[in-house]
Amino acid sequence: MNATYGVIAITLVCLVTLGIGAFGLRLSRTTSDFYVASRTVSPRWNASAIGGEYLSAASFLGIAGLVYSLGADMLWFPVGYTVGYLVLLVLVAAPLRRSGAYTLPDFAEARLESGVVRRLCAVLVLGVGWLYLLPQFQGAGLALQTVTGAPPWVGGLVVAVVVLANVVAGGMRSITLVQAVQYWLKLTAISVPAFVLLWLWTRAGQPAPHVPGSISGHEWSHPLSGFGGREHPVYATYSTLLALCFGTMGLPHVVVRFYTNPDGRAARRTTLVVVGLLGSFYLFTPLYGVLGRIYLPQLPLGARADSVVLMLPAAMSPGLLGELLSALLAGGAFAAFLSTASGLTISVAGVIDQDLLRRRLGALTGGDAAGVQGFRLAAVVAVAVPYLLSLVSGGIGLADTVGLAFAVAASTFCPLLVLGVWWRGLSTVGATAGLMSGGVLAMTAVLLTVFGGVRSGWAGALLSQPAAWTVPIAFAVTVIVSLATPSRVPRGTARSMVRLHTPEDLALDRSALARDRSAHAAPPQGDASPR
Amino acid sequence: MSANGPQPPPRRVRVTSPRRDATLRGPVRPLTAEIDERTGLGEVYMAALMRAQLRLGVSVLLATAVLLGGLPLLFLAVPGASEVRVGPAPLPWLALGVMVYPVVVVAARYYVRHSERIERDFTDLVARR
Numbered sequence: 001m002n003a004t005y006g007v008i009a010i011t012l013v014c015l016v017t018l019g020i021g022a023f024g025l026r027l028s029r030t031t032s033d034f035y036v037a038s039r040t041v042s043p044r045w046n047a048s049a050i051g052g053e054y055l056s057a058a059s060f061l062g063i064a065g066l067v068y069s070l071g072a073d074m075l076w077f078p079v080g081y082t083v084g085y086l087v088l089l090v091l092v093a094a095p096l097r098r099s100g101a102y103t104l105p106d107f108a109e110a111r112l113e114s115g116v117v118r119r120l121c122a123v124l125v126l127g128v129g130w131l132y133l134l135p136q137f138q139g140a141g142l143a144l145q146t147v148t149g150a151p152p153w154v155g156g157l158v159v160a161v162v163v164l165a166n167v168v169a170g171g172m173r174s175i176t177l178v179q180a181v182q183y184w185l186k187l188t189a190i191s192v193p194a195f196v197l198l199w200l201w202t203r204a205g206q207p208a209p210h211v212p213g214s215i216s217g218h219e220w221s222h223p224l225s226g227f228g229g230r231e232h233p234v235y236a237t238y239s240t241l242l243a244l245c246f247g248t249m250g251l252p253h254v255v256v257r258f259y260t261n262p263d264g265r266a267a268r269r270t271t272l273v274v275v276g277l278l279g280s281f282y283l284f285t286p287l288y289g290v291l292g293r294i295y296l297p298q299l300p301l302g303a304r305a306d307s308v309v310l311m312l313p314a315a316m317s318p319g320l321l322g323e324l325l326s327a328l329l330a331g332g333a334f335a336a337f338l339s340t341a342s343g344l345t346i347s348v349a350g351v352i353d354q355d356l357l358r359r360r361l362g363a364l365t366g367g368d369a370a371g372v373q374g375f376r377l378a379a380v381v382a383v384a385v386p387y388l389l390s391l392v393s394g395g396i397g398l399a400d401t402v403g404l405a406f407a408v409a410a411s412t413f414c415p416l417l418v419l420g421v422w423w424r425g426l427s428t429v430g431a432t433a434g435l436m437s438g439g440v441l442a443m444t445a446v447l448l449t450v451f452g453g454v455r456s457g458w459a460g461a462l463l464s465q466p467a468a469w470t471v472p473i474a475f476a477v478t479v480i481v482s483l484a485t486p487s488r489v490p491r492g493t494a495r496s497m498v499r500l501h502t503p504e505d506l507a508l509d510r511s512a513l514a515r516d517r518s519a520h521a522a523p524p525q526g527d528a529s530p531r
Numbered sequence: 532m533s534a535n536g537p538q539p540p541p542r543r544v545r546v547t548s549p550r551r552d553a554t555l556r557g558p559v560r561p562l563t564a565e566i567d568e569r570t571g572l573g574e575v576y577m578a579a580l581m582r583a584q585l586r587l588g589v590s591v592l593l594a595t596a597v598l599l600g601g602l603p604l605l606f607l608a609v610p611g612a613s614e615v616r617v618g619p620a621p622l623p624w625l626a627l628g629v630m631v632y633p634v635v636v637v638a639a640r641y642y643v644r645h646s647e648r649i650e651r652d653f654t655d656l657v658a659r660r
Contacts, residue, residue, distance in 0.1 A: 075627035079599065082632060086595060086639050090588040094646070206619055222613050223606045223623045237603050265650070268643050275639045279632030286628050422585055494569050494577075501581050502566070503650040506657055509567040 005323045006147035006310075009331030014162050017338050020178055043266055045180050047273030050257045052182030054081075054274075055281060056132070056340035057139030060190065060333045062399030063282070065306035067289025068296075069397075070228040071220035073237055074289070077399050078282035080244025082275060084406075088249040089271040094264030095421040095500035096249075098510075102259055103347065104252060104413055105355060111420045113490040114428045120435050122355035124412050125252045127443055129348035131405035132251065133386035135398040136341040139306065141390070142398075143333045146307040147326070153391055159334070160387045163341045167349060167379045176260055182339045187281055189332020193313060193325040194284040197291055200316050209293035220293070232461040235468065240403055243467030247406030250413025252351070253343035263504045288312055306398050309333070345382050352378035393450050400464070404446045411438035411470035415478045421500055423482075427489045430482025438474025442466050562657040576657065583649045591642045598634060602626060 059081065066074035101107035104125055109118035137156035144155030201207070209221065219225040224233045248254060261267040292308040295315045299305065310333070313325035353375045393401075415434045419426045445466035462469065482489070490496070499510040565573035606613050606623055615622040 072621075072623050072627070075624065079627060079631050082635055083595065083599065086635050086642075087592065089639055090591050090642050208619075221621055221624065223627075224603060234603060234607065238600070241600070265647060268646065272636075272639045272643050276636050279636060283629060283632065286624075290624075422581065494574070497577060497581065498566060501577070501584065503654050506563060506654055508563050 003148045005327035006330045009327040010144065010147065010158075010334050013331045013334045013338065014158065017162055017335075018165060020166075043261070043269040043273055045176060046257070046260055046266075046270040047277055048180035048183045049176045049260070050179075050254070050270065050274045051277040051281070052179040052184075052186070053253055053257065053339055053343040054278070055183065055186050055336055056402065057136050057333070057337050058399040058402035059281065059285065060186065060336040061139055061143065061306045061309050062135070062397060062402065063285040064288035064292065064309045065304070066397055066399050067286045068292040068308045069305040070230060071225070072223040073225075073227075073230070073233055074399075075286055076237055076241055077244070077403070078285060080241050080406075081248070082278045082282060083241075083245045084248025085271055085275045085278065087245045088254075089268060089275070092249050092417050092421050093258065093267045093271045096255065096417070097258045097261050097267035098264045098500050098502075098504070099496075100259075100499075102256065103350060104250065104255055104416075105351060107255070107420070108416060108431070111490070111496055112426070112428050112431050113492060114432075117428060117431050117435070119355055120432060120439075121413070121416070122351045124408070124435065124439050125351045126348060127439070128250065128405050128409045128413075129252050129344050129351075129382070130386045130389065131408060131446065132402060133341060133344050133348070133383070134390050134393065135401040136337045136344070137387050137390035138401070139398050140334065140337045142304060142307050143310060143330055143337075146303070146310040147330045156387055156390050159337045159341055160383050162338060163345050164379060164383050166342055167345050167383075168376050179339060179343075182335055183277060185335050186332050187277075189328050189335070190281065190284045193329055194287050196321070196325060197312065197316055198287065201291060201294070207294050209290060231457060235461055236465045239465035239468035242471060243403060243407040243410045243465070245410075246414040246467070246471060247408075247410035249417055250409030251405075252347035253340070256343075256347060265503070285309075291316070304397075341383075345379060348382040349375060349379040352381055396450060401450070403465075404449065407465070407467040407470065408439065408442040408446060410467050411442040411474045414471065415474045419475070419478055419482075423479075424493050424497060425482050425486070425489060426478070426493075427482040427485045427487075429485040429488045430478045430480075433481040434474050434478025437477045438470055441473060442470045445470065566657070576653075580649070580653050584646060587642065587645050587649065591638055595635065595638050599631065 059078070063074065063077050066077060096107070099107050099110060101110055105118045105121040108121040109115065137159060138152075140155035140159040141152035142155065144150050144158065145152050219227040224237065226233045230236060258267050258270075261270055288309045292312055296308060296311060299308070300311075303311065310326055310329055313322040313329065316322065317325075357374050357378050412435050415438060416431055419434075420431070445463045449464045495509065498508055502508055562573070562576060566577060567573070602623075613621060613623050617625050620628075
């Protein structure tokens with residue numbers, strides 16, 4: 001494959017990202033502040049921004065790879081990614097905005113009036129964030145390898161450096177507009193080649209998918225057939241769906257975006273648009289997996305299924321057209337890695353800085369450590385850990401790793417948010433116990449899957465798709481322990497409920513949560529302007 | 532109330548209740564105060580709002596769960612369903628790859644409309660007094 005166009009596209013995306021980062025501080029002081037102050041970010045722009053940040057390596061490359069290698073059951077992944085926003089909309093969107101929380105730990109502390117729960121949430125944000133960052137670096141390595149033949153660690157390093165430079169400069173992510181444009185860029189990058197390739201396929205007489213080793217790809221195209229050696233496909237399907245549907249609300253970079261909405265009503269309308277935008281994007285991704293089955297029946301030696309999106313144009317149309325389409329896809333994929341990784345890095349670094357580092361630094365230097373320095377140090381940690389992990393953990397598909405991040409989020413933050421929003425009986429002890437049990441169980445399952453290698457039989461199925469048992473356990477533990485400790489229900493619960501559920505146009509006392517926010521939850525320094 | 536015929540009406544007399552503060556108390560206390568002070572009445576209003584919203588949300592979720600969650604069961608129970616083809620695409624692929632998304636958007640839209648209505652009604656109710 002001629003690498004020139006691909007390299008040009010990737011370089012262009014990286015340079016534009018860096019350029020925006022360099023001017024980001026100035027821009028964010030004007031544009032973003034202006035937006036938030038005057039409350040004029042329309043739901044449509046806000047939704048585009050959420051979409052721009054949410055569509056990651058897993059969406060851009062991973063889904064096609066899964067569909068290519070494992071067949072029809074994998075169509076549930078994009079469905080789950082989308083339905084997750086419906087669940088978020090229905091259960092927490094407006095209350096989350098009304099809580100005024102800027103991060104998940106903020107919400108936990110405001111609702112439960114407890115520093116312990118806050119710190120526990122901070123640790124969990126780290127876990128989920130890193131698990132989600134890992135496949136972004138892996139995907140970048142894979143994409144660069146496919147386009148140029150560079151070793152896998154190079155692509156990840158490129159993304160890590162660009163993201164870090166940006167975050168340290170305080171740039172890119174602060175601007176709603178840029179993230180919104182990212183969405184449309186990604187949609188273009190995935191849809192235009194899809195239309196061209198579909199046209200080529202139709203012109204070639206619509207050949208059918210071909211799966212080596214099975215007759216006419218019957219098992220591959222059948223749901224729940226267990227194709228590709230997947231055991232217990234029914235359990236795996238439902239468990240994945242559960243994780244994706246209930247995990248979205250607990251992703252650290254999603255919550256922040258709800259803060260930009262002027263009020264609860266706008267938060268709902270934004271989420272509605274998000275559902276539509278994601279649905280439009282996911283119409284295209286499985287096509288690449290299917291066309292891959294037709295035109296790339298056998299992957300080249302050493303190539304991973306996740307790179308099928310990038311190899312397809314050249315396989316279908318060798319020559320200039322194929323190369324240009326490949327370049328467009330590679331650029332779109334890098335845009336996906338960069339935007340998602342930036343959003344996650346900001347969230348994770350903010351938590352490291354605020355909840356873990358600042359106190360230590362303060363103790364070491366007697367309170368002299370500058371806030372910005374702390375945030376920069378935190379950003380380095382936030383990026384370095386998952387990058388190094390991405391080098392040692394191989395063999396799991398991009399969308400699978402992201403699925404595990406969703407499983408952890410669903411087993412921890414989902415019970416906290418849902419019960420915190422709807423149940424007056426939630427006690428501090430109950431929330432702590434629920435977070436601990438869900439977090440420990442889900443994280444153990446994840447670690448055993450990623451590093452341990454238990455991948456067969458019921459044990460393998462239960463560990464690689466843990467949500468179906470960890471989510472109910474976490475809910476049950478939270479409720480039972482809360483019922484057993486009624487004296488530890490936060491005193492401000494009734495006021496919290498007023499704040500979370502009443503429309504903003506009523507003049508009511510919403511002070512309880514607001515006071516907590518201003519006291520403890522100031523946005524991190526490097527990211528000072530609320531978006 | 533003045534059906535006194537052609538003669539000029541008698542001089543108007545001010546009639547007052549001996550318990551004047553009792554008549555004043557009602558209109559002065561708005562429902563927002565009941566909610567702020569967490570009186571029994573305020574709590575009833577809050578509980579009603581939350582119950583209405585939760586019921587709406589749960590029904591939308593249940594409907595979606597039955598529609599989507601039923602698909603794998605359908606494919607399991609009726610193996611023939613996976614064989615049906617619409618044009619070049621098998622039914623499961625069309626259902627999961629395309630048809631799901633409009634359904635989810637419609638569900639989301641339904642929820643947004645109705646939940647805004649619940650809030651409007653609540654505002655009208657509370658602000659009216």
